[in-house]
Amino acid sequence: MKAYQTSEIKNVVLLGASGSGKTTLAEAMAFEGKVIDRRGSVEADSTLSDNTEIEHIYKRSIYSTILFTEFMGRKFNIIDTPGSDDFCGSLFSAFKVADVGLMLFNAQNGFEVGTEIQARYARKYEKPIIAVVSQLDAEKANWEATIESIEANSRVKPVIVQYPVNPGPSFDSFIDVLMMKMYRFKGMNGEREELDIPESERERAAELHNKLVEAAAENDEALMELYFDKGTLTQDEMRSGLKLGLAKRDLMPVFCTSGARDIGTKRLMEFVINVAPGPLKAPNFLTVDGTEVEPDAAGPLALFVFKSAVEPHLGEVSFFRVIRGTLTEGAEVVNSRTGNREKLSQIFAIAGKTRVKVSEMMAGDIGCTVKLKGVKTNDTLCAPSAPITIALISFSEPRYRAAVRSVRTGEDEKLGELLNRASYEDPSILVEYSKELKQTIIQGQGEHHLNILKWTLGNVNKMEIEYMAPRIPYRETITKVAAADYRHKKQSGGAGQFGEVHLLIEPYAEGMPEPGKYKVDGKEIATNIKSKEEVELDWGGKLVFYSSIVGGAIDARFLPAILKGVMEKMEEGPLTGSYARDIRVIVYDGKMHPVDSNEISFKLAGRNAFKEAFRKAGPKIMEPVYSVEVLVPGDKMGDVMSDLQNRRAMIEGMSSEHGMERIVARVPLAEMYRYSTTLSSLTNGRATYSMKFASYEQVPADVQDKLLKAYTDSDKDE
Ligand SMILES: Nc1nc2c(ncn2[C@@H]2O[C@H](COP(=O)(O)OP(=O)(O)O)[C@@H](O)[C@H]2O)c(=O)[nH]1
Numbered sequence: 001m002k003a004y005q006t007s008e009i010k011n012v013v014l015l016g017a018s019g020s021g022k023t024t025l026a027e028a029m030a031f032e033g034k035v036i037d038r039r040g041s042v043e044a045d046s047t048l049s050d051n052t053e054i055e056h057i058y059k060r061s062i063y064s065t066i067l068f069t070e071f072m073g074r075k076f077n078i079i080d081t082p083g084s085d086d087f088c089g090s091l092f093s094a095f096k097v098a099d100v101g102l103m104l105f106n107a108q109n110g111f112e113v114g115t116e117i118q119a120r121y122a123r124k125y126e127k128p129i130i131a132v133v134s135q136l137d138a139e140k141a142n143w144e145a146t147i148e149s150i151e152a153n154s155r156v157k158p159v160i161v162q163y164p165v166n167p168g169p170s171f172d173s174f175i176d177v178l179m180m181k182m183y184r185f186k187g188m189n190g191e192r193e194e195l196d197i198p199e200s201e202r203e204r205a206a207e208l209h210n211k212l213v214e215a216a217a218e219n220d221e222a223l224m225e226l227y228f229d230k231g232t233l234t235q236d237e238m239r240s241g242l243k244l245g246l247a248k249r250d251l252m253p254v255f256c257t258s259g260a261r262d263i264g265t266k267r268l269m270e271f272v273i274n275v276a277p278g279p280l281k282a283p284n285f286l287t288v289d290g291t292e293v294e295p296d297a298a299g300p301l302a303l304f305v306f307k308s309a310v311e312p313h314l315g316e317v318s319f320f321r322v323i324r325g326t327l328t329e330g331a332e333v334v335n336s337r338t339g340n341r342e343k344l345s346q347i348f349a350i351a352g353k354t355r356v357k358v359s360e361m362m363a364g365d366i367g368c369t370v371k372l373k374g375v376k377t378n379d380t381l382c383a384p385s386a387p388i389t390i391a392l393i394s395f396s397e398p399r400y401r402a403a404v405r406s407v408r409t410g411e412d413e414k415l416g417e418l419l420n421r422a423s424y425e426d427p428s429i430l431v432e433y434s435k436e437l438k439q440t441i442i443q444g445q446g447e448h449h450l451n452i453l454k455w456t457l458g459n460v461n462k463m464e465i466e467y468m469a470p471r472i473p474y475r476e477t478i479t480k481v482a483a484a485d486y487r488h489k490k491q492s493g494g495a496g497q498f499g500e501v502h503l504l505i506e507p508y509a510e511g512m513p514e515p516g517k518y519k520v521d522g523k524e525i526a527t528n529i530k531s532k533e534e535v536e537l538d539w540g541g542k543l544v545f546y547s548s549i550v551g552g553a554i555d556a557r558f559l560p561a562i563l564k565g566v567m568e569k570m571e572e573g574p575l576t577g578s579y580a581r582d583i584r585v586i587v588y589d590g591k592m593h594p595v596d597s598n599e600i601s602f603k604l605a606g607r608n609a610f611k612e613a614f615r616k617a618g619p620k621i622m623e624p625v626y627s628v629e630v631l632v633p634g635d636k637m638g639d640v641m642s643d644l645q646n647r648r649a650m651i652e653g654m655s656s657e658h659g660m661e662r663i664v665a666r667v668p669l670a671e672m673y674r675y676s677t678t679l680s681s682l683t684n685g686r687a688t689y690s691m692k693f694a695s696y697e698q699v700p701a702d703v704q705d706k707l708l709k710a711y712t713d714s715d716k717d718e
């Protein structure tokens with residue numbers, strides 16, 4: 001393969017709802033570029049893109065696939081993505097490295113739920129979008145309805161470049177109102193004739209041509225003037241106007257295809273070459289500190305790793321885009337995250353599972369390399385002389401959590417390795433062992449997402465796993481002042497143990513005044529602070545520990561032991577064994593014994609005095625509450641709201657935008673298990689949501705009673 005110049009490269013991401021025909025179109029594009037000499041089909045499990053067993057079972061893409069194709073002296077790097085929102089992780093990676101999106105609209109369905117979700121992401125990443133009406137040969141293909149639904153729902157203005165003459169099973173022709181030609185296709189392999197527009201279509205074609213000219217002119221004042229002077233624009237002038245409008249996302253050119261019959265593929269690719277931004281015209285990549293990096297093929301090398309995989313018999317495969325410079329086989333680079341040197345002994349162009357060895361790749365190109373052990377997604381590999389770090393792909397917050405364990409015992413280590421690998425390959429999967437919950441917690445984008453992983457582990461890695469509801473990380477705290485005295489005394493043979501601690505506890509809040517006088521159980525306690533220690537707790541919140549001991553009742557050297565005793569109970573709260581937080585402790589009196597007092601005695605006295613006081617201080621269990629944002633179509637608002645209310649949600653706000661309602665609520669984590677599944681079934685998959693930790697709040701009395709009872713039943717403490 002020749003080494004393509006930066007100006008000869010087009011990086012394209014295929015978007016659209018699941019089933020819209022992305023994988024089939026990718027196949028046609030690869031065929032047009034002669035990467036394959038026969039087109040496979042999704043039905044026959046023979047496409048370049050859907051090449052894994054699980055994709056064959058589902059007949060749908062689950063992983064994103066990169067495939068290059070060479071066409072008219074250009075190299076296209078096409079990223080075929082899964083349509084389902086559960087696999088949006090790979091979409092974010094694709095958005096990072098693609099310069100333009102082809103959004104497929106199935107002519108049988110028009111603007112679908114999946115389209116809407118992906119259009120939202122495209123907006124977020126500011127990707128220019130070309131609309132591709134697909135499956136125009138299908139029985140129920142309906143051009144008018146499809147265009148209407150795009151016009152009604154798309155926030156980027158659709159501008160028709162082509163329309164079909166005979167949509168439906170006899171589909172073989174479309175009219176291109178930019179070229180002002182009709183294209184008629186023969187057979188199934190893209191052979192076409194270029195014809196004059198027949199009499200019967202002239203009026204319609206002329207009308208759409210004028211609209212296209214206007215839409216092109218609108219993007220530039222000079223073009224607008226030309227248009228006013230001449231009443232029209234040349235094809236090249238139209239292209240330059242469309243180029244501007246496309247790049248700014250002011251317009252979305254609309255094309256006609258049937259991927260299954262390879263109709264329209266070539267014209268679409270020509271248009272991408274002529275009008276869509278390539279690496280030189282797309283916005284420059286930014287480094288983590290916001291510096292732009294020009295795609296200069298003569299500059300120092302920088303590669304950005306956007307996807308990683310582990311392949312049997314081969315090991316790690318790292319997929320990258322060359323951000324700057326020219327990569328040559330054998331290049332030595334440094335990983336800017338780790339500082340490690342790496343050698344790229346082999347570099348490849350990628351067409352699904354097929355890798356074609358190349359010797360050189362220039363800025364803008366996409367390829368892969370193998371066997372880089374310490375490299376992962378989001379790493380920048382650069383010339384040691386000019387290290388930079390490209391801004392990272394931000395994967396969305398996980399939306400589904402579960403605890404995971406292996407079904408067979410003794411496989412923890414192997415499971416850990418496999419889960420780490422899963423999150424290496426798919427950074428939208430997060431895995432962590434929680435010491436607090438004593439569970440391995442896995443997070444992903446939805447139940448389907450995690451079930452696919454379960455299938456893969458079971459069938460490919462022979463590791464049977466099960467998912468369970470994760471335990472909830474409750475916290476304990478107190479609501480009022482209480483005091484307790486505790487004397488630890490032990491006399492057994494030789495040296496005895498003696499320590500007595502009088503302490504007082506109260507709820508801690510940021511900015512509260514220093515301790516003064518207290519009245520507890522009818523007794524006045526005046527404090528006179530001698531020392532103060534603030535402990536930032538690892539699990540959130542604070543413990544503030546004071547000594548106000550007078551007259552040397554307890555030696556200062558025993559204070560650390562008392563604090564240690566208190567901390568032991570903070571780590572294993574008296575109510576449910578959960579972490580305690582936000583408490584102020586004032587040791588104000590006690591007793592020592594000249595011989596028997598030692599650290600262990602004071603630790604035990606401190607611990608027990610604290611525990612006793614805690615129980616008298618109106619103790620409460622607190623639960624994590626998340627801020628949840630749901631985006632739901634207006635007609636499903638009622639169902640989603642009443643479901644949220646059943647989850648003890650506090651609705652904080654509602655607003656509408658473009659027919660969607662945004663609900664902001666605070667919901668206890670304990671009520672969010674499997675929420676994505678419920679939301680999806682309430683709305684037929686038309687809603688999305690995100691959640692992030694907000695605060696700890698007291699649980700309602702009935703919930704507290706239940707938790708206390710559950711703990712007392714299992715408590716073996718003292
Ligand atoms: N009739 C017809 N069927 C198509 C066409 N493109 C895709 N399909 C079928 O639609 C289904 C989904 O196609 P696929 O390419 O997997 O869609 P993706 O989920 O967007 O990748 C498959 O059954 C395809 O065979 C087309 O142009 N015409």
Ligand SMILES: [Mg+2]
Nearest residue numbers: 022023060061
């Ligand atoms: Mg697909």
